[in-house]
Amino acid sequence: MGVFKTHLRRSGYKITAPREAVLAVLENEKGHLHPSDILLKARAIHAGVGRATVYRTLDILKMLNLVRPIYINEAGPSYMRVAGGHHHLVCSNCGKVVEFDACNAGDLQRKLARKHRFVIQSHLLEFYGQCEDCRN
Amino acid sequence: MGVFKTHLRRSGYKITAPREAVLAVLENEKGHLHPSDILLKARAIHAGVGRATVYRTLDILKMLNLVRPIYINEAGPSYMRVAGGHHHLVCSNCGKVVEFDACNAGDLQRKLARKHRFVIQSHLLEFYGQCEDCRN
DNA sequence: GCCTATATTGAGACATATTCTCACTTGGAG
DNA sequence: CTCCAAGTGAGAATATGTCTCAATATAGGC
Incomplete structure (x- = not known):
């Protein structure tokens, strides 16, 4: 089971299919991803994931210090695992x-x-x- | 005369009142500022500065390596002097x-x-x- | 100091990114 | 299995950034 999933569960968050898809995307990613990329990849795992869910999950992961925003040169921030x-x-x-x-x-x-x-x-x-x- | 102003002039940019206001704001700032803060402060110096002018001036300063975007924790990037x-x-x-x-x-x-x-x-x-x- | 070519301007339309709202759904404790 | 607080997607609302264009102002030549 993914580390992210374990952390969320331990912190009292429910594990839903859309949330799990977003977690999987971020956990398997080596580099950094834009929220829009995350949305696309998450939808490949669980069709119909909403934009809001991506942002909500990112907020949780940021709070739990599992993921961090980073600015490279693009328009908005990308997200990457804290490691x-x-x-x-x-x-x-x-x-x-x-x-x-x-x-x-x-x-x-x-x-x-x-x-x-x-x-x-x-x-x-x-x-x-x-x-x-x-x-x- | 401000360093930024000198640099722009030397690079062939015209020195206009709105642009000068933006330069002054950035040059006098120790920390980092959001574009929206810059706009407000620039308007305090020269009323009516447009949003576009702030972004345009930031672009020039970035190109001249006088200023750099930085991500702290807020929604968008802030800008600070390169030093x-x-x-x-x-x-x-x-x-x-x-x-x-x-x-x-x-x-x-x-x-x-x-x-x-x-x-x-x-x-x-x-x-x-x-x-x-x-x-x- | 005046004139002119041209860079620069602000307003607001547009585009994109993010957050919010709300009625509906669902995970998981008991 | 039931129940309900947590979570959901759609789309409205907001925030942020870019573009267009007619009007203006700068800087260099005179």
Whole structure:
């Protein structure tokens, strides 16, 4: 059974077919998705899922810190699973996004958590500039 | 004279009163602003600034890499000046944002720039979690 | 300072994204 | 199995962003 589903159930949310479809879509997704993509994919699993249900489910998942909105370069936010860190190298000109792994945020994270009394679950590190093709 | 104004002029853009109002708002802002806030503040400087002018000016500033969209927790993106790095500790629950200074992204930035042939101007590092008040 | 070509403007139409409302449905505790 | 609060989809309402166009204002040439 999906992790998301377990979390929702444990938090007292009912597991309905439309909701389950949305959960499955998000859980199986490696990258990030727009709400409209989520709607389409969810409808492929359970025909007739409504737009509102996608947004409602996203709200719950955000509250439970299972999913996080992220802005890359498009019109609206995309959503992705919360899982440690995400690292992007973004070209401000053409919008190309390169993902990278190396990240030394661990120490800083511990320090900040202690100092500001936060429980930290994930982070986002993005560098902005111009890619090879776009720098003239 | 404002830095933004100088940049626009140098790039061949005309300096008009409405545009100047928008520039002033963004230039004087320390944090981040929604387009709707920008509109209001710009209208306080020059009555009658149109919504389109705000978006048009933001587009120019984005192209010139003077300003960058950023997603915190609200509905849409906010905009902030590009200036090295921005560092936020964000509570996913209540939306509180703590800014911090310490950041060791410099080395990584140089490495990535070389490897992916990017010219990097700025970065964003955000940690997500729950603040003291929100963690139960 | 005046003139002109042209970039820029605001209004409001349009397009898109998100939220809300409400009558109907359904999961799951008892 | 029953019951009812939680959840649902449709579509209205709102929020956000883009486009068009006639009117205006800037900056450079004189």
